Each structure stands twice: as structure tokens, then as C-alpha cells.
Amino acid sequence: MxxxxxxxxxxxxxxxxxxxxxxxxxxxxxxxxxxxxxxxxxDDSQQVDLSTVLEQVQSGKVWTAKVVDAERRIEITTVDKKRFHSYWSEHGNQGVALIDELTKAQLPGGYSVEVPKSWW
Structure with missing residues (x-):
């Protein structure tokens, strides 16, 4: 037992x-x-005004950019590896003007645009 x-x-x-x-x-x-x-x-990027982002793009200091259409947000990486992001308003056509500026600037690293997928 x-x-x-x-x-x-x-x-x-x-x-x-x-x-x-x-x-x-x-x-x-x-x-x-x-x-x-x-x-x-x-997220290690710093939020700035859209005018600051446009100024950086126009002055040739931006290496790459990413536009997130659903959030109305642009994320940029400068030549010296600093990261910034900004938002644009839903009124007006700031997003289209932003894409036009990115196209004109011909960024060395290019840019991408994220558009939300439709579930329909």
C-alpha cells in the first residue's frame, strides 16, 4: 500500500x-x-506641417516618400535619414497637388501611393 x-x-x-x-x-x-x-x-517619425514637407520636397532634400491615401498622410525620409510625416485636410485637392509635386521632384528613392482596396 x-x-x-x-x-x-x-x-x-x-x-x-x-x-x-x-x-x-x-x-x-x-x-x-x-x-x-x-x-x-x-513610429520614429516626427509630425510636421504639410508646408514643411512640401518645402523639403521642392528643395530636393527628400529621398523617398510614401502617400497613404486612406489616412490622408504622407511619410518622407530625407537624404540625411530623418523621417517626417504630415496630414492633409479632406477639403480641397491637397492630395493631388502633393502627388504632382512628388512627380516633379523625381525623388532618388522614388515614392509610393497606398490606396485602400475596395471590398465590392
């Missing part, structure tokens, strides 16, 4: 250790995932 009892106790201890190990691993994996997502979403 004593042998049977010690076997049951050992089995319980093994199960408890497995459960504890699983919980610890799950918590560590969650923390690593949360920290990774936080670091990925870190």
Missing part, C-alpha cells in the same frame, strides 16, 4: 510540474509577443 501511495504522489508531482512549466512558458511567450509588437509599432 505504501508503494502504491508513493507512485500516486510522484505522478501528482509530475503532473503539477508539467502544468507549472506550461503556465510559465505561456506567460513568457505572451510577454515576448507583447514586447515584440510594441517595438514593431514604434
Amino acid at each position: 505504501a508503494e502504491k501511495r508513493t507512485m500516486i504522489d510522484r505522478e501528482r508531482i509530475r503532473k503539477a510540474l508539467r502544468a507549472r512549466t506550461f503556465i510559465v512558458c505561456a506567460v513568457i511567450a505572451g510577454l515576448v509577443l507583447a514586447c515584440g509588437l510594441f517595438l514593431i509599432n514604434c
